[in-house]
Amino acid sequence: MTKKIFREHHLLAILSEYENQMLPLDRFLKEYFRFHKAIGSKDRKVLCENIYSMVRWKGLLDYLCNKPISWEARYQKLIQIKPDHFFDNTQIPLHIRLSFPKELFSLIVESLGEEKARFFCRASNSIAPITVRVNLLKTSRKNLLKTWEKEFAATCGSFHTAIILPKRVNFFTLPEFKMGHFEVQDEASQRLADLVAVEPGQLVLDFCAGSGGKSLAIAPKMQGKGQLFLHDIRKHTLIEAKKRLKRAGVQNAQLLLPDSSQKKSLYEKFDWVLVDAPCSGTGTMRRNPDMKWRFTSKMFQKTLEEQRLIFKQALRFVKPGGHIVYMTCSVLRLENQEQTQYFKKTFLLNTISSSFSTLPLDSKDPDGFYGQVFVK
Ligand SMILES: C[S@@+](CC[C@H](N)C(=O)[O-])C[C@H]1O[C@@H](n2cnc3c(N)ncnc32)[C@H](O)[C@@H]1O
Known part of the structure; x- marks a missing residue:
């Protein structure tokens, strides 16, 4: 053959x-x-x-x-x-020219307007940039760049922990990966995690931690002081997160399993709670183009309801005066700005500063994310 x-x-x-x-x-x-x-x-x-x-x-x-x-x-x-x-x-x-399903395309146009929607869909059909986040608990960007400059033609991203590579590398076989010196993470996702302005010694709960992407980005700010709790309804993703935390040298983190009897005792205890909510994933469709063909209005409605329910559950853990950060990798108004309005009104919360949002309109742009910090 x-x-x-x-x-x-x-x-x-x-x-x-x-x-x-x-x-x-x-x-x-x-x-x-x-x-x-x-x-x-x-x-x-x-x-x-x-x-x-x-x-x-x-x-x-x-x-x-x-x-x-x-x-x-x-x-x-x-x-x-x-x-x-x-x-x-x-x-x-x-x-069809942009190769998007009609229902989803209408929602994108409704959120961004037709002009931006065209650019966004074109960018979503391109290959995403390859970006890593330097783990400041173990190394510096300068050191990692020195190792990679010649071999991979790596360059600095605009965020202080970001390094951009011009082409795909088999990261997982690199000694720097095994030593926990970096994680693959889009630059906008690194910036988004930075909305959590935690100080060493504080308590943080990553309520939808998945395999720990945001927690890993936040941990270095804590300098090993205070506690980072990772929670998710899917236990197996938390097990993966545990391995990544160990590799990254994060020592002040623990898992909070969904059925833990400890949960009630943690109500109103946290300085920061993150809700990296399940969403349409429209901001990262370059990386997961299959998501657009799986989109249905019915599932989308269910996701919107889920986001509200998860936020309500997570809010219980925030102490009075503490912060809750709502995040999505979506560019859709209904999942972002509309949910923010709903949370403000329903739970009588104030937002601090304006919302964070990124929108890839060109193949080199970082992914599309949204974030809003609320104070309880
Ligand atoms: C966008 S992903 C999180 C990604 C992760 N934070 C990261 O940075 O890698 C959303 C996560 O929410 C979790 N999830 C869904 N429903 C939930 C619920 N009711 N309570 C907590 N987590 C939930 C999913 O299992 C999924 O891992």
Whole structure:
């Protein structure tokens, strides 16, 4: 079998299998490669590039393909065309030119206006920048840059812990990774975590901690003093967070499991509570293009309700005068500004300073995030 046939075979096998299961694309690919050891690192790289491209452009490809549509037909079409060439073709509905589902595109336009929505969707179909966060508990940006400047042509990002790499590197095999000197994290996500203006000695609760991305970014500010609690409804993500905290040398963190009997005793105890809420993920669709095809209005409504419920539960843990920070990786008004208004009105909270928001309008821009700090 030639390399080309080998790769095409796996490309089509992956896409057909992916379509018939529920895992997100990145996790599905990880599993697939785990079971197909014959696929080497170069093949994996080429396969991932092509698969992500196919998924990004699925909406436009489906429009251009004859029916019945198959992944093979989409692939043949993708290698014949340049998707950018269709942007100005007004014969094709705008959401199809931008390869977005109609319902989601309408929400994006409603949130950003049509002009920005066009740029945003184009940026969301590009490859995201590769950014890491330096772990100041273990090293400095200067040191890490010195190691990486020549080898990877790494440069400084505009945030003080960010380093940008011009191309993908297998980070997880690097000695600096094993020593906990950095984590892969978008620059806007690093800035967002910085909204938590914690001081050493204070108590922080990361209520939707997942595998600990925000906690890891906040921990160095605490200088090992005070306590950082990580909570989530998914226990297995907390186990992953624990490994990352250990690698990063964070010693003042502990897990708060969802069924812990300790919970009630922690009400009104925290100086800072973070609610990095589950959301549409519209701000990070460059990294997870499959999310846009899984979007449904019904699920979106459920997410909005969930965000309100989670915020209410998390608020119980904030001490009087303490802060709660609401965060999303969404660019949609309903999940961001509207929720902020709802929280202010319902729980009689004040916001401190204006909200934080980023919006990728170009491929080099950081991801789209939103954050608002409230005082109880
Ligand atoms: C956006 S992710 C968090 C990402 C994480 N903070 C990070 O920086 O890597 C949202 C998280 O909310 C969690 N979640 C969903 N419903 C929840 C609930 N009712 N209480 C606490 N966490 C919840 C999910 O399991 C998920 O890990």
